[in-house]
Amino acid sequence: MKEYRYVGKPEIRIDGKEKVSGAAIYTDDINFGPDLLYAFIVESPHAHAMINSIDTSEAEKYPEVLAVVTGKDFPYKFGLYMQDRFIFAQDRVRFIGEQVAAVVARNPKAAKAAAKLVKVDYTEIPAVIDQMEAVKEGSDLLHEDLENYNHVPWFFPKPKTNIAHWRKIRKGETQKGFDEADYILEDTYDVPRYAHCAIEYHAATGLCDKSGRLTIWASSQSPHTQRHLFAEALKPLGFTHKDVRVIAPHVGGGFGSKAGVTMEILAAAIATKVKGHPVRIMWSREQEFYNTYQRLGVKTFLKIGVKKNGKITALDHKIYWDAGAYVEYGANVVNAVGLSAIGPYNIENASIDSICVYTNLPPGGAYRGFGYSEFLFGLESHMTRIANHLGIDPIEIRRVNAIREGDKTAYGANMNPNGLLKAIDAVEKEIEWHKEFKSSDPNKVIGKGFSLLWKAPAMPPNASSSCFLKFNEDASINLLVSGMDIGQGYLTVMAQIAGEILGVPPSKIRTENPDTDRNPYEWQTVASHITWGSGNAVKKAALNARDQIFDLVVRTKHLPKDTLYLEDEKVKCTQNPNFELPLKDFVVDGIQMKDGTFKGGPILGKGTFLPEFSTAKSNPETGQGGHPNVHYTTGAAALILEIDKHTGKMKVLKAVEAIDAGKAINPDLVKGQIVGGLVQGLATVLYEDMRYDDKGRLLNPNFTDYKLPTAKDIPDKIVPIIIEVPQPDGPFGARGVGEHTMLPAAPMVANAVADGMKVRIKSMPVTAEKVVMAYLDKDK
Amino acid sequence: MKKISINLNGETRYVHVEPNDVLLDVLRDKLGIKSPKSGCERGDCGACAVLLNGKSVRSCLVLAVEVDGQEITTIEGLSKDGLTPLQESFIEHNAFQCGFCAPGVTISATELLNKNPHPSREEIKEAIAGNLCRCTGYESIIEAIEKVAKK
Numbered sequence: 013m014k015e016y017r018y019v020g021k022p023e024i025r026i027d028g029k030e031k032v033s034g035a036a037i038y039t040d041d042i043n044f045g046p047d048l049l050y051a052f053i054v055e056s057p058h059a060h061a062m063i064n065s066i067d068t069s070e071a072e073k074y075p076e077v078l079a080v081v082t083g084k085d086f087p088y089k090f091g092l093y094m095q096d097r098f099i100f101a102q103d104r105v106r107f108i109g110e111q112v113a114a115v116v117a118r119n120p121k122a123a124k125a126a127a128k129l130v131k132v133d134y135t136e137i138p139a140v141i142d143q144m145e146a147v148k149e150g151s152d153l154l155h156e157d158l159e160n161y162n163h164v165p166w167f168f169p170k171p172k173t174n175i176a177h178w179r180k181i182r183k184g185e186t187q188k189g190f191d192e193a194d195y196i197l198e199d200t201y202d203v204p205r206y207a208h209c210a211i212e213y214h215a216a217t218g219l220c221d222k223s224g225r226l227t228i229w230a231s232s233q234s235p236h237t238q239r240h241l242f243a244e245a246l247k248p249l250g251f252t253h254k255d256v257r258v259i260a261p262h263v264g265g266g267f268g269s270k271a272g273v274t275m276e277i278l279a280a281a282i283a284t285k286v287k288g289h290p291v292r293i294m295w296s297r298e299q300e301f302y303n304t305y306q307r308l309g310v311k312t313f314l315k316i317g318v319k320k321n322g323k324i325t326a327l328d329h330k331i332y333w334d335a336g337a338y339v340e341y342g343a344n345v346v347n348a349v350g351l352s353a354i355g356p357y358n359i360e361n362a363s364i365d366s367i368c369v370y371t372n373l374p375p376g377g378a379y380r381g382f383g384y385s386e387f388l389f390g391l392e393s394h395m396t397r398i399a400n401h402l403g404i405d406p407i408e409i410r411r412v413n414a415i416r417e418g419d420k421t422a423y424g425a426n427m428n429p430n431g432l433l434k435a436i437d438a439v440e441k442e443i444e445w446h447k448e449f450k451s452s453d454p455n456k457v458i459g460k461g462f463s464l465l466w467k468a469p470a471m472p473p474n475a476s477s478s479c480f481l482k483f484n485e486d487a488s489i490n491l492l493v494s495g496m497d498i499g500q501g502y503l504t505v506m507a508q509i510a511g512e513i514l515g516v517p518p519s520k521i522r523t524e525n526p527d528t529d530r531n532p533y534e535w536q537t538v539a540s541h542i543t544w545g546s547g548n549a550v551k552k553a554a555l556n557a558r559d560q561i562f563d564l565v566v567r568t569k570h571l572p573k574d575t576l577y578l579e580d581e582k583v584k585c586t587q588n589p590n591f592e593l594p595l596k597d598f599v600v601d602g603i604q605m606k607d608g609t610f611k612g613g614p615i616l617g618k619g620t621f622l623p624e625f626s627t628a629k630s631n632p633e634t635g636q637g638g639h640p641n642v643h644y645t646t647g648a649a650a651l652i653l654e655i656d657k658h659t660g661k662m663k664v665l666k667a668v669e670a671i672d673a674g675k676a677i678n679p680d681l682v683k684g685q686i687v688g689g690l691v692q693g694l695a696t697v698l699y700e701d702m703r704y705d706d707k708g709r710l711l712n713p714n715f716t717d718y719k720l721p722t723a724k725d726i727p728d729k730i731v732p733i734i735i736e737v738p739q740p741d742g743p744f745g746a747r748g749v750g751e752h753t754m755l756p757a758a759p760m761v762a763n764a765v766a767d768g769m770k771v772r773i774k775s776m777p778v779t780a781e782k783v784v785m786a787y788l789d790k791d792k
Numbered sequence: 793m794k795k796i797s798i799n800l801n802g803e804t805r806y807v808h809v810e811p812n813d814v815l816l817d818v819l820r821d822k823l824g825i826k827s828p829k830s831g832c833e834r835g836d837c838g839a840c841a842v843l844l845n846g847k848s849v850r851s852c853l854v855l856a857v858e859v860d861g862q863e864i865t866t867i868e869g870l871s872k873d874g875l876t877p878l879q880e881s882f883i884e885h886n887a888f889q890c891g892f893c894a895p896g897v898t899i900s901a902t903e904l905l906n907k908n909p910h911p912s913r914e915e916i917k918e919a920i921a922g923n924l925c926r927c928t929g930y931e932s933i934i935e936a937i938e939k940v941a942k943k
Contacts (some may be wrong), residue, residue, distance in 0.1 A: 023885050025883075026886075030891075032875070032891070034871070038892065038893050042818075210890070211893050215829070262890070264891070265890040297832045499888075499889030500888070680886050684928060687929040691931075714832065715832065720926065722922070722923075722930075723934060724921045
């Protein structure tokens with residue numbers, strides 16, 4: 013394999029010093045001066061109600077209140093994939109916490125006090141909390157005019173039902189496949205909702221100045237998409253894209269919650285009503301829980317048929333999503349899973365129904381893993397159960413069925429090159445799968461669990477990235493991109509890619525957080541596509557800059573272009589070892605000729621990337637025919653779990669995860685993703701879940717009752733393993749890994765519990781209580 | 793409104809506060825010290841940790857009037873004369889990802905190392921158990937502190 017100078021090296025994060033010295037500026041750290049206003053939101057106390065009237069008169073009279081706004085001020089819809097929600101509720105609220113009005117005041121205390129004086133008269137109507145109820149014929153409807161909603165062409169809503177989208181896959185002949193099976197396992201699995209819990213809240217400040225310019229500073233994964241959605245929604249007020257600007261400072265964690273548009277549109281809209289004043293809106297921890305996207309809840313019905321040797325003959329996966337009151341983003345989670353709920357397996361006959369159901373709970377949306385954690389819990393539990401039934405090793409059954417390059421995906425496209433089998437081998441060895449583990453404590457048992465993982469970026473086929481690259485006088489570089497470093501190390505990795513091509517160390521490359529006025533377009537920092545997509549744009553910009561450099565040297569020094577190369581911040585020549593031209597001598601000032609004139613000028617690289625082979629066009633009844641996913645990233649994981657037989661208390665003694673990064677541009681950061689993501693995944697299975705009462709009220713919207721793991725709750729040992737089977741169209745062969753790292757956590761815990769305690773937990777989370785109760789009931 | 797004085801990062805600062813103003817808001821909004829962050833408003837997350845007379849406290853749970861005449865240190869103060877060995881170690885280990893919890897973790901770890909320069913891994917975990925980090929799984933943070941503890 014080619015040895016690189018900066019790519020593949022554990023470079024120090026270029027934002028490291030900023031973040032440990034306190035210099036890093038997050039959205040709420042920006043000073044807006046004494047004219048800053050504060051907005052406080054009036055929220056719906058009902059899961060489903062008609063708004064009869066809103067009386068704002070008392071609130072308006074409260075001292076230091078400048079404005080009170082309601083849905084009447086903004087009768088505008090918005091949405092990423094489907095326009096099904098309004099900026100503020102209009103005549104109806106559909107979940108507890110939905111924004112009904114906002115009070116803007118000189119200080120936060122006045123805004124909050126005045127918000128209590130806004131009188132909203134509601135008539136409650138029946139709420140549907142459970143997706144299995146909501147999907148029934150005759151259920152109360154959330155959106156009567158669903159058929160009139162604008163949406164992307166790959167969604168298939170069912171009018172006069174609560175079904176916002178139904179993704180169907182029909183591959184091969186499923187019934188025939190089941191007829192040929194020696195054994196069929198059929199069961200259901202439940203996964204509740206989860207909260208992202210970035211430690212930084214959502215925060216946005218909007219300023220509509222007197223000239224009509226609208227600027228929003230937001231903690232954001234999606235500055236350009238936000239600008240687009242703000243401009244589209246507020247078009248009736250006269251805004252065009254050039255009038256709207258989004259500035260995105262450092263982000264204190266995203267995990268999908270700060271993708272698309274949620275509360276940020278409130279800052280944009282409210283600012284237009286208090287022109288000339290910056291207006292700040294920041295969620296509280298409670299609001300983080302009940303009025304941002306949540307991970308969707310899901311109930312799956314899974315049926316798999318196999319031959320005696322473990323080879324799968326057919327799969328039928330029916331997946332019902334509790335998608336919440338608005339699915340403008342969440343419906344694409346449903347779509348992504350519909351395309352991929354076959355798992356990382358080569359299955360000839362498969363039927364998948366992924367059904368997006370409206371419920372009167374907060375909107376579901378992107379959450380690290382984008383639906384894959386949810387279906388993998390059932391699928392990977394199922395695979396181990398089938399192996400156990402057949403008397404086959406759980407790893408072996410996965411090897412038998414593992415998808416390989418060129419096999420057909422669920423939608424009929426070819427599977428990309430991948431290191432799935434290598435990952436399986438690496439995990440099997442590192443975890444010592446075939447060794448017997450026994451606890452020295454007679455009260456405790458040891459269980460081993462295994463799981464595969466796979467995931468593709470879920471994005472429109474024309475999601476694109478771009479980059480400008482500017483050289484400075486000393487040959488340091490400013491890279492202008494619009495992806496967000498949400499912690500994954502994006503800025504550093506982009507610097508490594510550009511540095512590799514231009515022979516400039518990443519420490520001399522400045523990659524800044526974006527401002528949509530100055531930085532070129534990026535769709536969003538989601539889908540774990542950014543190393544791949546934005547990385548390709550950066551690579552092209554660097555190659556473009558290199559080309560300009562070489563052309564100038566050819567023109568002025570008369571050396572053949574194909575003999576030139578860049579190293580140590582110099583242009584060098586393979587034919588003439590004595591030729592060395594430092595970049596700093598000419599990348600801005602040009603090269604001086606004998607007659608005193610200069611040739612060249614500032615070197616400015618430009619690169620854009622769009623996956624031109626991707627298409628979402630396919631047969632809606634079968635899902636066959638398109639190429640909606642650009643590629644899949646695969647991997648495997650296992651853990652050793654110690655379980656107390658009397659209390660069910662569990663401790664992860666060792667966890668191993670191997671992921672095929674294609675090429676780890678920065679292995680240290682990839683390992684950081686594996687460890688961090690795995691712990692986040694373990695949190696969803698061992699500690700967290702969102703509890704709602706039957707009225708649709710969230711019972712645990714805080715860190716006291718919704719338990720995040722602390723430093724004391726992590727596994728004794730986590731071994732991250734990087735597999736590298738290059739992605740042919742990735743920068744240096746790289747593909748994304750960020751979300752994938754949490755995917756195998758839940759099924760491998762459930763599999764380890766089954767191994768150690770001989771009980772099968774089929775609903776998440778797998779808590780100590782559930783485990784011990786199942787154990788006590790086992791022999792009854 | 794009451795005028796209080798705080799020895800803030802080695803400098804005496806005067807500020808007018810309401811009886812119900814919490815220290816975190818006063819530091820951020822009235823004194824311009826932005827490293828302590830708000831992450832839960834109830835002492836669960838530790839992002840707002842500061843040193844009060846050398847001991848870490850959750851500044852979201854302390855009323856500003858209580859610290860009248862006391863000494864407060866934030867990471868702006870810790871790195872006044874350049875980064876500390878702990879901060880250098882955090883950089884070297886790529887210990888943080890989004891970085892939002894970094895100031896609070898740094899305060900907790902600084903307090904630990906001040907009273908116990910060579911803590912064990914378990915003592916390190918205990919010391920930062922009140923600081924929630926959603927990105928890293930803590931491993932890289934613990935390793936970075938261990939490295940300093942072994943020196």
